[in-house]
Amino acid sequence: MDPAFERIIDRCRDGDREAFAEVVSRYGLQVLRTARLIVRDQQLAEDVVQETFVRAWRRLGSLEHDDLGPWLLRIATNESISAWRRRNRFQALAERFGRLREAPAGPSSEERMDLDRALGRLSPELRAVVVLHYYQDLSVEDTARTLRQPVDTIKSRLKVALRRLRELTGSKEDSNG
Numbered sequence: 001m002d003p004a005f006e007r008i009i010d011r012c013r014d015g016d017r018e019a020f021a022e023v024v025s026r027y028g029l030q031v032l033r034t035a036r037l038i039v040r041d042q043q044l045a046e047d048v049v050q051e052t053f054v055r056a057w058r059r060l061g062s063l064e065h066d067d068l069g070p071w072l073l074r075i076a077t078n079e080s081i082s083a084w085r086r087r088n089r090f091q092a093l094a095e096r097f098g099r100l101r102e103a104p105a106g107p108s109s110e111e112r113m114d115l116d117r118a119l120g121r122l123s124p125e126l127r128a129v130v131v132l133h134y135y136q137d138l139s140v141e142d143t144a145r146t147l148r149q150p151v152d153t154i155k156s157r158l159k160v161a162l163r164r165l166r167e168l169t170g171s172k173e174d175s176n177g
Helices: 003-013 017-039 042-062 068-087 089-096 115-120 124-135 140-147 151-169
Strands: none
Touching: 003 017, 003 042, 017 042, 017 068, 017 124, 042 068, 068 124, 068 140, 115 124, 115 151, 124 140, 124 151, 140 151
16 A cells, blocks of 8 residues: 555544545445445445445554455445345345245346346345456455455355356356356
């Protein structure tokens, strides 16, 4: 982290709200993109961003020498998953008890959807690893660090997510994958 920004972080730890506004300005768009891609709703994503920065402000003292970006993305990802779950709690419960479960079938031509819509059909946990790895361009290791998950878990989730995205979009898996 550059020394000038480290001083801003130190000012934030001392309670300087103007310094924290610089943090929000620097990372706000990245946090919003991450939240929007996970929760799939602009208004909910904006709520997630607000909650992310409120939590970051409260917990800034616990940030030691971690890079601020991955730390904020971890908070945003966890908040996004929680917000998505709260919003979709009834549907998740109904699916768990088999009342709304769709019949398993291969994708018809009508069901072949674009990647954005397919991404929305993934669970928030799978969507989070796809967003961080492919949209935020984090390595598998950085994604694992950000989510505080083992690298093997992230690799497994990416594999499952990509397989599911291929099914939803009707894409053929290449011979390398």
